[in-house]
Amino acid sequence: MAHPRVPSLLLVSLLATAACGTTAPSPASPPAPAPEREDPAMTDLAAKTARFAPTDLSADVSALPESERKALAHLIRAAQVMDALFLRQVWAGNESMLASLAADDTRTGQARLTYFLVNKGPWSRIDHNEPFVPGAPAKPAAANFYPPDATRAEVEQWLGGLAGTAKQVATGFFTTIRRGPNGGLMAVPYNVEYQAELALAASHLRAAAAATTQPTLKAFLESRAAAFLSNDYYESDVKWMELDASIEPTIGPYEVYEDEWFNSKAAFEAFITVKDQAESAKLQQFAGALQEIEDHLPIDAKYRNPTLGAMAPIAVVNTVFSAGDGNRGVQTAAYNLPNDERVVQEKRSKRVMLKNNQQAKFDSVLVPIAQIALAPADRGKVAFDAFFTHILMHELMHGLGPHGITVNGRATTVRQELKETYSAIEEAKADVSGLFALQYLVDKGTLKASMEETMYVTFLASAFRSVRFGITEAHGRGQAVQLNYLLDRGAFTVNADGTFAVDTAKIRDGVAALTRDIMTLQAGGDSAGAGSMLAPRGVIRRNTKAVLDKTTAVPVDIAPRFPSAAALLSAY
Numbered sequence: 001m002a003h004p005r006v007p008s009l010l011l012v013s014l015l016a017t018a019a020c021g022t023t024a025p026s027p028a029s030p031p032a033p034a035p036e037r038e039d040p041a042m043t044d045l046a047a048k049t050a051r052f053a054p055t056d057l058s059a060d061v062s063a064l065p066e067s068e069r070k071a072l073a074h075l076i077r078a079a080q081v082m083d084a085l086f087l088r089q090v091w092a093g094n095e096s097m098l099a100s101l102a103a104d105d106t107r108t109g110q111a112r113l114t115y116f117l118v119n120k121g122p123w124s125r126i127d128h129n130e131p132f133v134p135g136a137p138a139k140p141a142a143a144n145f146y147p148p149d150a151t152r153a154e155v156e157q158w159l160g161g162l163a164g165t166a167k168q169v170a171t172g173f174f175t176t177i178r179r180g181p182n183g184g185l186m187a188v189p190y191n192v193e194y195q196a197e198l199a200l201a202a203s204h205l206r207a208a209a210a211a212t213t214q215p216t217l218k219a220f221l222e223s224r225a226a227a228f229l230s231n232d233y234y235e236s237d238v239k240w241m242e243l244d245a246s247i248e249p250t251i252g253p254y255e256v257y258e259d260e261w262f263n264s265k266a267a268f269e270a271f272i273t274v275k276d277q278a279e280s281a282k283l284q285q286f287a288g289a290l291q292e293i294e295d296h297l298p299i300d301a302k303y304r305n306p307t308l309g310a311m312a313p314i315a316v317v318n319t320v321f322s323a324g325d326g327n328r329g330v331q332t333a334a335y336n337l338p339n340d341e342r343v344v345q346e347k348r349s350k351r352v353m354l355k356n357n358q359q360a361k362f363d364s365v366l367v368p369i370a371q372i373a374l375a376p377a378d379r380g381k382v383a384f385d386a387f388f389t390h391i392l393m394h395e396l397m398h399g400l401g402p403h404g405i406t407v408n409g410r411a412t413t414v415r416q417e418l419k420e421t422y423s424a425i426e427e428a429k430a431d432v433s434g435l436f437a438l439q440y441l442v443d444k445g446t447l448k449a450s451m452e453e454t455m456y457v458t459f460l461a462s463a464f465r466s467v468r469f470g471i472t473e474a475h476g477r478g479q480a481v482q483l484n485y486l487l488d489r490g491a492f493t494v495n496a497d498g499t500f501a502v503d504t505a506k507i508r509d510g511v512a513a514l515t516r517d518i519m520t521l522q523a524g525g526d527s528a529g530a531g532s533m534l535a536p537r538g539v540i541r542r543n544t545k546a547v548l549d550k551t552t553a554v555p556v557d558i559a560p561r562f563p564s565a566a567a568l569l570s571a572y
């Protein structure tokens with residue numbers, strides 16, 4: 001096996017920032033010379049790592065004026081700080097382990113380092129956090145947000161004794177819980193806990209603010225820099241919602257999944273991206289057609305909404321650099337932020353869709369799956385434009401169809417009535433009605449006929465990609481429902497050789513029928529109906545499993561490299 005090339009941009013930033021952190025990495029002893037025979041542990045590690053296809057994520061920044069390219073370079077430097085902070089948040093031992101892995105130039109050491117950087121720690125995230133570096137403990141559920149010697153019960157009891165502001169602060173997104181001098185627990189705000197790094201990140205953000213000529217970007221960056229120092233993120237979240245610029249940065253503490261105790265502590269991440277002008281224009285065009293699509297949904301007219309509200313904001317962007325919680329394990333392809341309820345109530349939330357991440361996943365995962373899952377004649381019809389346009393339409397279709405409903409004279413919502421079946425049903429709805437909507441626009445002449453030739457086949461291939469992640473999660477389960485429903489109607493078929501195909505004579509009706517069935521049970525708040533939709537179909541059937549079994553060599557996801565970011569950093 002050749003030495004895997006470490007994503008050097010990431011490593012350099014991690015080591016540089018780790019070295020200026022509060023805990024100096026312990027110097028590693030020189031490694032013993034590498035034995036050149038493959039040991040089974042190495043083979044296993046190589047196989048694990050191979051599931052993430054190294055892929056360039058680049059964005060065309062050549063059309064941006066120099067002021068904005070300069071701003072991007074400063075933003076990338078700020079984002080690198082998020083890498084180091086996230087590493088420390090995951091586990092207190094992460095930085096010193098990274099330093100010793102980086103100093104180990106045996107093949108085994110380098111292989112561990114590569115996979116460590118993919119996972120941002122010594123645990124394989126897609127293997128239930130199984131450790132892959134000798135000596136690594138089990139992944140701490142409390143991450144590094146709570147004292148290592150505290151139990152969950154102790155923290156719960158302490159939180160239970162707090163009230164008012166003290167409780168708000170201790171359970172808030174932006175504090176860690178530490179032991180005070182007397183051994184008791186105390187909340188430490190992020191601007192104190194991560195003081196040196198946040199000051200550094202803030203200075204990069206201010207430099208970016210000084211470089212850009214775009215007012216809303218400048219305003220966001222200045223206020224986010226201030227938030228890093230004050231620990232008050234509200235104002236900068238508002239400014240983030242008001243962004244209207246060619247550069248779309250997301251940087252700061254956001255998601256709470258890493259805190260497996262209480263889901264209350266925010267992990268640092270960054271997505272430094274540029275707006276995709278062509279896709280943004282397409283989105284506007286679709287937005288203008290939404291009411292007409294609603295008016296033609298294949299459901300009883302009384303269930304249609306005569307006046308759709310304003311569309312929730314969506315930004316389509318290309319990633320230049322991502323960091324921290326935004327770049328570990330399986331890559332994010334889209335996100336909704338902010339999480340602060342006050343901002344969401346005032347400004348709603350924004351969905352950011354990372355187009356080049358989707359393209360990379362399409363190339364590295366979906367195309368190879370299509371080669372296995374589809375009949376030879378259909379393989380060439382799998383197209384990225386159909387894939388991405390359907391994803392855009394999926395997002396928009398969440399806003400169409402029944403939401404607020406009346407059941408037995410009582411005003412309620414689909415979400416409330418469908419309870420635990422809601423998410424899988426709603427995801428299936430957005431998918432299948434997205435196909436319906438694209439077909440509607442093809443028939444109208446808004447979209448080219450080539451969309452019709454590619455979208456159903458592409459959707460079929462992508463169904464295999466989705467259910468491959470499992471069907472416990474809403475998207476996978478919703479996808480299984482559609483696959484099996486359309487198979488049962490003969491709109492998808494299975495060939496003698498086990499490959500799948502689209503029946504072009506039946507697919508349109510199949511899509512309309514499933515859209516009608518799902519939206520009708522949503523309109524009635526029919527949770528029993530949702531159950532009978534899900535139970536027989538939210539499963540992996542034998543023919544599907546036979547295909548999945550052949551995809552074991554296809555990557556699960558990508559390991560991104562950032563050539564545009566590297567070029568910007570060396571230029572500015």
Ligand code: ZN
Nearest residue numbers: 394398427430
């Ligand atoms: Zn969705």
